[in-house]
Structure formats: structure tokens, C-alpha cells
Amino acid sequence: MSNTKLYKVIPSIFLFVFCVSVTGFAQSFDYEERPRLNFKFSDAVIDLRVDPAEGTIGGSVKYTVEANVNGAQSLMLQAPQLQVDSVLTGGETTAFEQENGVLRVSLTDSSVMQQQYDVQIYYQGTPTFGLHKSSEGSMWTSLLPQSNRHWVPTVDHPGVSLISTLSLTVPKQYSVVATGVKTDEETTGNGEKKWIFRTGRQVPVSAISFAIGQFNEEGISYGIKRIDSFAEPLAISNDRQQELARAAENIIRQVERYTGMEYPFQRLHLVVLNDHYWETKPYGASTVFLYKNRGEWLNQLRRGIYAQWFGVYQREVQWSNSWPIHLFQATLHFETADNPALLKSTEEPKVSFLTTYDNFSIEKWNWWQQYNTWNRSNLQQTARGIIPGILREGPGTYTPSAYENIWYQYSGQPSIDVPEFKAKASTSSTVSDSIIYRVDYSMDPAQQNLQLAFSAQQGRVESPVSLPVDIISGGGANRSSIQLSGAADTVTISLPAGTKNVELNIPEGENIVLEEHKPVPFLLYQLRNAETTEARKKAAVQIGYHTDNPDLQLALNDYMDRSMEPKVKAALLRSFGAITNGATGTQKRFLDALKSDSPQVRSAALDVLKNYPENQQITQQIQEIFRQETDNELAQRALKMYMQRIDSTQALQYANTLVRQDTAGIKAIVAIGKLAEMGNTVKAVELANFYIEPVYSFEVRKKAFRILLSHDSSTEAWSKRLDMLLNASDPRMRFITLKNLDRIPGADPASILEKHKAKEYDARVLRVMTR
Numbered sequence: 001m002s003n004t005k006l007y008k009v010i011p012s013i014f015l016f017v018f019c020v021s022v023t024g025f026a027q028s029f030d031y032e033e034r035p036r037l038n039f040k041f042s043d044a045v046i047d048l049r050v051d052p053a054e055g056t057i058g059g060s061v062k063y064t065v066e067a068n069v070n071g072a073q074s075l076m077l078q079a080p081q082l083q084v085d086s087v088l089t090g091g092e093t094t095a096f097e098q099e100n101g102v103l104r105v106s107l108t109d110s111s112v113m114q115q116q117y118d119v120q121i122y123y124q125g126t127p128t129f130g131l132h133k134s135s136e137g138s139m140w141t142s143l144l145p146q147s148n149r150h151w152v153p154t155v156d157h158p159g160v161s162l163i164s165t166l167s168l169t170v171p172k173q174y175s176v177v178a179t180g181v182k183t184d185e186e187t188t189g190n191g192e193k194k195w196i197f198r199t200g201r202q203v204p205v206s207a208i209s210f211a212i213g214q215f216n217e218e219g220i221s222y223g224i225k226r227i228d229s230f231a232e233p234l235a236i237s238n239d240r241q242q243e244l245a246r247a248a249e250n251i252i253r254q255v256e257r258y259t260g261m262e263y264p265f266q267r268l269h270l271v272v273l274n275d276h277y278w279e280t281k282p283y284g285a286s287t288v289f290l291y292k293n294r295g296e297w298l299n300q301l302r303r304g305i306y307a308q309w310f311g312v313y314q315r316e317v318q319w320s321n322s323w324p325i326h327l328f329q330a331t332l333h334f335e336t337a338d339n340p341a342l343l344k345s346t347e348e349p350k351v352s353f354l355t356t357y358d359n360f361s362i363e364k365w366n367w368w369q370q371y372n373t374w375n376r377s378n379l380q381q382t383a384r385g386i387i388p389g390i391l392r393e394g395p396g397t398y399t400p401s402a403y404e405n406i407w408y409q410y411s412g413q414p415s416i417d418v419p420e421f422k423a424k425a426s427t428s429s430t431v432s433d434s435i436i437y438r439v440d441y442s443m444d445p446a447q448q449n450l451q452l453a454f455s456a457q458q459g460r461v462e463s464p465v466s467l468p469v470d471i472i473s474g475g476g477a478n479r480s481s482i483q484l485s486g487a488a489d490t491v492t493i494s495l496p497a498g499t500k501n502v503e504l505n506i507p508e509g510e511n512i513v514l515e516e517h518k519p520v521p522f523l524l525y526q527l528r529n530a531e532t533t534e535a536r537k538k539a540a541v542q543i544g545y546h547t548d549n550p551d552l553q554l555a556l557n558d559y560m561d562r563s564m565e566p567k568v569k570a571a572l573l574r575s576f577g578a579i580t581n582g583a584t585g586t587q588k589r590f591l592d593a594l595k596s597d598s599p600q601v602r603s604a605a606l607d608v609l610k611n612y613p614e615n616q617q618i619t620q621q622i623q624e625i626f627r628q629e630t631d632n633e634l635a636q637r638a639l640k641m642y643m644q645r646i647d648s649t650q651a652l653q654y655a656n657t658l659v660r661q662d663t664a665g666i667k668a669i670v671a672i673g674k675l676a677e678m679g680n681t682v683k684a685v686e687l688a689n690f691y692i693e694p695v696y697s698f699e700v701r702k703k704a705f706r707i708l709l710s711h712d713s714s715t716e717a718w719s720k721r722l723d724m725l726l727n728a729s730d731p732r733m734r735f736i737t738l739k740n741l742d743r744i745p746g747a748d749p750a751s752i753l754e755k756h757k758a759k760e761y762d763a764r765v766l767r768v769m770t771r
Helices: 238-259 297-309 323-336 356-360 362-371 377-392 400-411 520-529 533-543 552-559 566-580 588-593 599-611 616-628 632-644 648-661 666-677 681-692 698-711 715-726 731-739 749-757 763-770
Strands: 039-051 056-067 074-078 082-089 096-099 102-106 116-125 131-133 139-141 161-171 175-178 181-187 192-198 210-213 216-222 225-231 267-273 287-291 314-316 396-398 435-443 449-458 461-473 476-486 488-494 499-504 512-517
Touching (some): 074 116, 082 096, 082 102, 102 116, 161 175, 175 225, 175 267, 216 238, 238 267, 238 323, 238 377, 267 297, 287 297, 297 323, 314 323, 323 362, 356 362, 377 400, 396 400, 449 476, 499 520, 533 566, 566 588, 599 632, 616 632, 632 648, 632 666, 648 666, 666 698, 681 698, 681 715, 731 749, 731 763, 749 763
Parallel strands (some): 039 161, 225 267, 267 287, 314 396, 435 512
Antiparallel strands (some): 039 056, 056 116, 082 116, 175 210, 181 192, 216 225, 449 488, 461 499
16 A cells, blocks of 8 residues: 555654754744655664753663665754763764754764664753653653654654663652653662663654653553553542543553554553643653643543554654644544543633644644534544554554545545634633623513513624524423614514513524523523523523512522532522622521532632621631632632631731641642732732742742732842743743743843743744744
């Protein structure tokens, strides 16, 4: 079938010469499509000593390469942010040059085609790109384009494959996981341990990864293979960790049955971390990274496992042309599961532009998951039928045109008919984007006619829109329609005898929100009888509009003792709170709701308790909720509420107590923020300065940064702070610092940007510097 491949790079065929600058505006953040081929790799032995606390690496890499051409005088590797100390060829010291991130190694003689060379490089570095270092003390590899070259001198390209032996010497309290199979683990006697991993088959250089941390380890075996899980403290429970390993086995077996191809590696390593550190591609060879703050564990797991076939075994040449990989990953999913494997996309910091990295974003993954549920049966059926044949083409890098040729060979279809993904910097739809109408329902005394009065609250429809109307009565449901037009509109409809409810429906594709003010009997009927949870929740929300109905409190009080879905219960609690409005003796309902198993219900109860500002029992209960709450967001809200209910002296004492007790800073920084809001900015700045340090998580550091940005006007303090922030290993801290340079006292944005452009390797951070 090789004649079908317009362009496929066989995994281990080259070392390329390149002349592109790695600094400033000239830097490309994607892989080169057709690199020059001078050498091919067969083997790499990487031996590193890593200090996760300092973020330093040092050691050597030894390559075995074979010349593809005659007459090459040198061998070129990429090594930005690395200091090369010496280079050996054939065991002898050789000359080398290092400039602009490029390492040029002189060969003893001009290359001879098919002749082998051994090249060993000794180096060290403290990379700010390519390696992540978390507040928990973990360190792991980035998988963004061109990232591996920052921790090992290499030809960093998906088309370069080799058998790798990776040895990592780390302090003995750490565990290590890396691409391949662990072949040895030994204590060296000087407070360190050495871990060695080797791949049994060639893997892409760009997909080699490792992680170091004080991990909890779980695992299972299946056949002669094994699935191992390594989790940061507090990231996941031991039981859930084991469940994920068993789920991984099940997913692998399903994919194997469908594709007719075994899982490509001897190991699957699951690395479970608290924070994604702005990574967009969560997998390497035999390794899947799972992040606590990225949503459903199982959906993340599925994404990483599918990618071992399409993403590592077969992979894209460039991120900008990766859509076939996404198509095949999505097809694998819908062969093994029924529902889309959607992930949470509320990631910070937000950006208002696109980069190469967005091609592997959560938004794009979710789009492909939802696209495959559309009525695209021809595409789905074709992909399902030919994926086993595509995999038989073998490992390597594939361009879209190569895949389309294979597609044609197997299906007879001239192209893969997939619409272009229209990426946006922010894909979430918000209420601010919608057209909002208030709708007032008024019935005549005989209850034979219903008047609907529409008044535009935000925007207006430009042309008439037909709204389907369901009229529900004792005789069933009848559907009709009404026309909505302009800023204000009034429509009258006839009601049959015994009408129980009237439901307005928004046509698909219309971005209209209706704020309906229905009669109480309609809402109570909908609350009790609606077929969907969303319809019942909607009724529960709208009941809260009737704050002037004296009889509603008693009716709702009886109804809320019933069993109902958490989202309906939460909405009803908020409506009940609006109706009772802090009346004495009504707080018990909300205090009891704080004991609910549902975070949604506890959140609603917490909101309503704001209506009782002078009640000391509630103040004490809120403090207790803050201490015991397992949901981090709810705990922070309870803390803010508590500090609002105490005086400034008590607030300062409480903030100081939290600073002493809260080693992670998650709670303390919230208290410090409230302290600043209450006017004690001097103390707030003093405490926030402590939490801007890199030993804390991004969430804590971000909040500390915002407090300091708003309340610290000291040029001297910011001068000391800026160097740390602009050289932070977390790209998000560099991003928010550079984005706010014009607000930082004493900062000279022009000179700072000029100085830092040349050493910035993250596309998003560099982009914000050049806007």
C-alpha cells in the first residue's frame, strides 16, 4: 500500500539541518513539515541527574546515528536553554559550536552514506520551557511542540524515532516514571536513586516524556503488559486511582478488538496531577497525563489511550495539520462508547488570540466529540471501516494528504469530507451574547385567554421569529406557534378548559433567552410534572419571581421536603430564600441544607444565608462550613462570607491564623484578599507578598498577584518581584505579569519586553508580548 502515501516520514530516517532562528519574532512554534534529511537515528542513551526542587538538570545523551548522505561536515542538534560542556565522537573529544539554540557538532571526517557514528554530549541547564515544576514538588515534561529540545539536545521532530534508554537520578524521596519499561531502580548511596527506563521499539523523540514526584503508586497487570498509575498528593483517592487503571485496561481491550492491533507499548503510565500548567497535548509515548482541574477523569483517560494508536504510533507531522488524528481519535471513541467524552474548558488565563497550541486544545477535542454525534453517517461509517487498514500502514508521521490517499485507497472516496474547525479564543457562550426578553403572562378572569407581553431587556430580534408553544391541559398537549418581533410585542392565545401550563420553546439556532413570569399555578404544575430536570429547574427558578405572594411560602415549605434532583432543589432553595427574605425563624431550612451531600444544594443554602446578616448562629455555622467544606470553591465562598460578618480587628486576627495554619495558601490568600477589601491594605500587601513565591500553586499566586497589583505601589518591591515573575517556570505567571506591565509601578514595558522576547519560547506568552 506504500504507493498511496503522498508523504509519510518513516520513523527513524533523519537528522536535519535547519537555519530558522529560535528567538524573537522569527521563531516558529510548530514543527517543520519537510526537514532536510542528513542522518538517521537508531538509539539514544540519556543519563540525567535532576533536582526537582531547583529545576536543574545535568548529564549526557549518547546517540547512534547513520549517515543518509555523503559529505556532511557536521551534525546539528537543537539545544536552547542548555549549556553544552563537551562533545565526544567515537570516544574522542570533538569541536562544537552553540549559538541561538543550535548545537553544531564537527565530525572527524566528512560523512559517508550508511556509516555509523556515536555522538555523546555532556550538558546542563535550568529550562523555563519544556519542563514543568509544580508547587507539590513534582517535575514533568511538557509535550508542546519543540519542547523536548529544552531538556535534551536532540532533533526535536515527530518524524525522528529511536529506541531510548532514559536514566534519571533524583533525590531518593522521589519516584520516577518515564516512556518505556523500568529496567532498573537502585539507591546510589548519596541520598539519591537512579531509575532506568528503556523502550523495546522505536518511539518519536518528541513523544519521550517523564515525571518525577512524591507519587502514590498503583497498578495492574494484564497479560504480559502492565498499567501503572502515579498520582500527586491530594490529586485523587487511592480507590479512584485503581479504578482508572482498570478502566484503562477495558478501554485498551475495546480498541484492540476494533482495530485488530494490540496496544503499541509494553506499559501504559498514568500520571495524575493537580494542575495542567497550561498544557494542551496530554500524552506521550506510553504515557498519559491526567489533570485534576481539567474535568472528568475517564474522559481524559480515553483521550490519552486513543492517542497511543493515533497520536503516537501514527502521528501528525505538524500541529497545524493535525485534524486527521483528531478525526480518528473521535472515531475510536464512538466505537467504544456512546456519549461524547467532553472535558472542562474553563482554563486560565484567558487569551483573546489563537496560537499553534490551540490545535490540541480542550475546545477542539470537545468540538470533534460533538461533531461525531452529528448526522455525518457517511464520514463515520467510512472512518470506522478503514481504520484497521490505516493502522496496517505502520507507524510514522502522516500529513493530511497522505491520509487522504490511504482513505481513497480503502474507500474509493476522493477526500475526507470534514468541515473546517472554526476555532475561537473563547468558545463558551455567555448570557451577554444572548437576546433577552422578559415575558409577562396575564390571564383574563374567565381564564380563556392568555396574553403574553414581550419586552426586550438586551438586544432584539432583527426579523420575526416563530416560537413553538405547547399548551398543556387535561386533554394532553397541543402545539401551536406565535410570532416574536421588535423590542416589544404582545400576543394573545386561546386556552382550552383546564389548562395546566403553557411552555414557550426557542427554535434551534436562535440565541434567545426568555425571562418568563408565569402564574404560580403554571409553575407549581411544571415543578411537579415536567418531564425533564431542566424544565423542573426552570420552574423552580421562576417561582422566585413571586416574592409578593403571601401563600407561596407555605406551599413551597411543604413541597421542599420531597425528594428531587440536586439542581432543582438548589434552584428552589434560592427561590424560597427570595420569598422569605431573611424573615426570623425561616433560617432552619437553609442551615439544614448545608448538610446536603450535593455541592449544588450547599452552595444555594450558603447564598441564601446572606439574608441573615445579624444572626450570630449563622455566622458561627458559616465559619464551621468553611473549616469542613471539601469543595474548594464553596470553602472559599464561606470564608469570604464569614469575614464580611466580623469586624476589621477580628478579620486581621483570623487572616493571621490562616497564614500560620494553611501551608498550601489556598484559604489564606482568600482571607488576605478580603482583608484588602476591608481597607487593611498594608497588612494585605505584606501577607500577599509571601504567596507570590513559586512554592505555591498558580491559583494562589494569581490571587496574590492581583492583590499586589491593586494595592502595592512600591517601585522597589515590584523591582525585586519582576525578575522572579518574568523567569517563572509556570508560563501562566509570565503571561499575567507581561499582560499587566503597564500597571506595575516603576516598570518600563518597552525595555522589559525587548529584554525578554529573545528568551521566551511559549507561543502564548510571546504573543502577549508582541500585541
